[in-house]
Amino acid sequence: MKNPLIITIGREYGSGGREIGQALAKRLGIAFYDKELITLAAKKSGLSDEFIASNEQRVRSGLMHSLAASSAYHTGFFANQYLPLAENIFIAQSQVIRTIADKESAVIVGRCADYVLEGRENTINVFIHAPIEARVKRIMALHGVDEAAAMKEIARSDKERGNHYFRYTDMKWGKAQNYDICINSALMGIEKTVEVLAQLAQIEERA
């Protein structure tokens, strides 16, 4: 028997990648993981959800120093107390991702899941992106902010995601060759993109 189908989705902020992942999971009748992963990982490592949520993508050169000075660093429960907090979070999340992949078919958004599951059979790695104009429009509508605020938020998030991905995988985020399929969600819109991915998943499942 084949192992469960896992679809990982990396995405640019404002590209609708998360919404596409949710709709895709629903369409295929499989599980969906995103922030849930944080919760699961938090439970595993004993850290609070809020602390992980606020730190897990803030991979900056100064982070390790500020963490070393923070009380959370000294009071948290660690898989390995000699590793910095961010590394412990990444390790805990990776364990959660592997556990999911062993037990059920799922769509997993973000968290370098493509890298964590590298070499696994029956895994499709997807990257969703969109031109900046389309993303700005989407963030303005979703968050009720003006163009300048949307632009700022997009630049900040893309940078964080890129840094996070590069730090843990040593690979460039958004490099086509790292994925099985990359789609500009603005080309066909969210719904049609889901359709294409669902067809692709079904082809892969039949193979």
Next chain:
Amino acid sequence: MKNPLIITIGREYGSGGREIGQALAKRLGIAFYDKELITLAAKKSGLSDEFIASNEQRVRSGLMHSLAASSAYHTGFFANQYLPLAENIFIAQSQVIRTIADKESAVIVGRCADYVLEGRENTINVFIHAPIEARVKRIMALHGVDEAAAMKEIARSDKERGNHYFRYTDMKWGKAQNYDICINSALMGIEKTVEVLAQLAQIEERA
């Protein structure tokens, strides 16, 4: 009326991108351009097919100097005799690509067609890639060469294509965000990849 549908395909050497392009054009009943472009461009600029074929992707730092010293540089017919030969070839090819896009629906493989047609409506930009193992296998079978020779050929061609693309577009070749869709042709194989792209083209045509 919408302008003709153009599908541009950039591809890694050995990924089957050209074969995919041909099959896709046939399936959609539209024109296909690849080396034909060279011929057309050659006729336009008055340069021989062979000369263009041997030079058009050899964009190296030393090229301009060797060209300046070569007799071809002094005897060719140029759109602009003050520009180096490689630039004249690129300009002539770009004119050909624009002429095609004005008159008929087509699949155009390579030649930075995505960049040449940037901003054009009803254009889908595709990038085809595959893991190195799959490409080596394909080149070995197609050209009847051993693994080492296939590897060498792939490395040389990817480097040339990447350099050529970067030189004329100032953008990174194979960066997901530059394309509408990027596919690992080894995921589903050539035939299924053509199917997905054909469906995508039909969705775009109906939009």
